[in-house]
Amino acid sequence: xxxxxxxxxxxxxxxxxxxxxxxxxxxxxxxxxxxxxxxxxxxxxxxxxxxxxxxxxxxxxxxxxxxxxxxxxxxxxxxxxxxxxxxxxxxxxxxxxxxxxxxxxxxxxxxxxxxxxxxxxxxxxxxxxxxxxxxxxxxxxxxxxxxxxxxxxxxxxxxxxxxxxxxxxxxxxxxxxxxxxxxxxxxxxxxxxxxxxxxxxxxxxxxxxxxxxxxxxxxxxxxxxxxxxxxxxxxxxxxxxxxxxxxxxxxxxxxxxxxxxxxxxxxxxxxxx
Ligand code: SAM
Numbered sequence: 001x002x003x004x005x006x007x008x009x010x011x012x013x014x015x016x017x018x019x020x021x022x023x024x025x026x027x028x029x030x031x032x033x034x035x036x037x038x039x040x041x042x043x044x045x046x047x048x049x050x051x052x053x054x055x056x057x058x059x060x061x062x063x064x065x066x067x068x069x070x071x072x073x074x075x076x077x078x079x080x081x082x083x084x085x086x087x088x089x090x091x092x093x094x095x096x097x098x099x100x101x102x103x104x105x106x107x108x109x110x111x112x113x114x115x116x117x118x119x120x121x122x123x124x125x126x127x128x129x130x131x132x133x134x135x136x137x138x139x140x141x142x143x144x145x146x147x148x149x150x151x152x153x154x155x156x157x158x159x160x161x162x163x164x165x166x167x168x169x170x171x172x173x174x175x176x177x178x179x180x181x182x183x184x185x186x187x188x189x190x191x192x193x194x195x196x197x198x199x200x201x202x203x204x205x206x207x208x209x210x211x212x213x214x215x216x217x218x219x220x221x222x223x224x225x226x227x228x229x230x231x232x233x234x235x236x237x238x239x240x241x242x243x244x245x246x247x248x249x250x251x252x253x254x255x256x257x258x259x260x261x262x263x264x265x266x267x268x269x270x271x272x273x
Pocket of ligand 1: 012013082084085086087088089090091113114115116159160161162185186187188189190215216217
C-alpha cells in the first residue's frame with residue numbers, strides 16, 4: 001500500500017507560527033523533501049527533529065519527483081516543505097502533488113501561514129474577492145504587458161516582489177494602473193514587520209528616498225467602478241484577445257463581463273455573431 005505525501009506549511013518568519021500538527025507530521029514521516037535542505041535543517045534543529053531529507057527544488061523537480069514518488073509508492077510517508085510559507089504557492093510542490101495524484105498517492109495538507117493571505121488580511125483593502133499574481137516577470141516590457149492585462153481587474157491583486165526589484169515594479173504599476181491604493185506588507189511576523197497603506201504615487205516617492213529591504217507583498221486595489229469606461233466594442237475585443245490566448249469562450253465572456261459590467265450572455269452571443 002502506498003504511503004502519503006503531506007504538504008506542510010512552515011513559518012514565514014516567526015518560528016512560533018509553526019503549528020503543532022506540522023511538528024507532529026515532520027516527526028512522524030519517513031523523509032522530508034525540502035526546497036533548500038540547509039534552511040530546513042535550521043528549522044528542524046530548532047524543534048529538535050532529526051529526519052532524513054531530500055532536496056526538491058525547481059531545477060531538480062523532474063528527476064527528484066520520480067525518486068520521491070517511488071519511495072511513496074513503496075509505502076514510505078513523506079512531507080514536502082519549502083523555505084517559508086506554504087509549498088506550491090510561488091514555491092516548489094505543485095508538480096509533486098500532481099505526480100502523486102496521478103499515481104494514486106494520497107496527498108494531505110498541513111496548512112500553515114502564507115505571505116499572500118497574511119498580507120491581504122492586514123492590507124485594509126477589499127478582501128471579498130482577490131487574485132494572486134505572485135511574481136511579475138522582471139523584464140520591463142513583459143512586466144508592463146502583464147500589468148496592462150490586469151488594469152481592468154476589479155478584484156484586489158496580490159503580488160510578491162524582491163526588494164531589489166521593488167522600485168521598478170512600483171514605477172511600472174503607477175504608470176500602467178494609475179494612482180491606486182496599495183499596501184506594502186514587509187517582513188511580516190519578523191522583527192522589522194511593517195505595513196504601509198498608501199497610494200502608488202506615494203509608494204514610488206517613498207522608495208526613491210529609502211532603500212527597500214526585506215521581503216515584500218504588494219496588495220493593490222482593483223479597478224474602481226467609477227474608472228470604468230468601456231464601449232461594447234472594446235469589451236468584445238477583450239473577449240477576442242482572451243479567446244486568441246486559448247481561453248474557452250464562455251470563460252472569456254464571464255471574465256470580461258466581470259471587468260466591464262456588460263452581461264456575459266450578451267458578450268457571448270454577440271461574439272458568436
Ligand atoms: N510559499 C510562500 C508563501 O506561501 O508565502 C511564498 C514563497 S515566495 C518564493 C517568497 C516571497 O513571498 C517573497 O519574495 C515575498 O514576496 C513573500 N514573503 C515571504 N515571506 C514574507 C514575509 N515574512 N513578509 C513579507 N513577504 C514575504
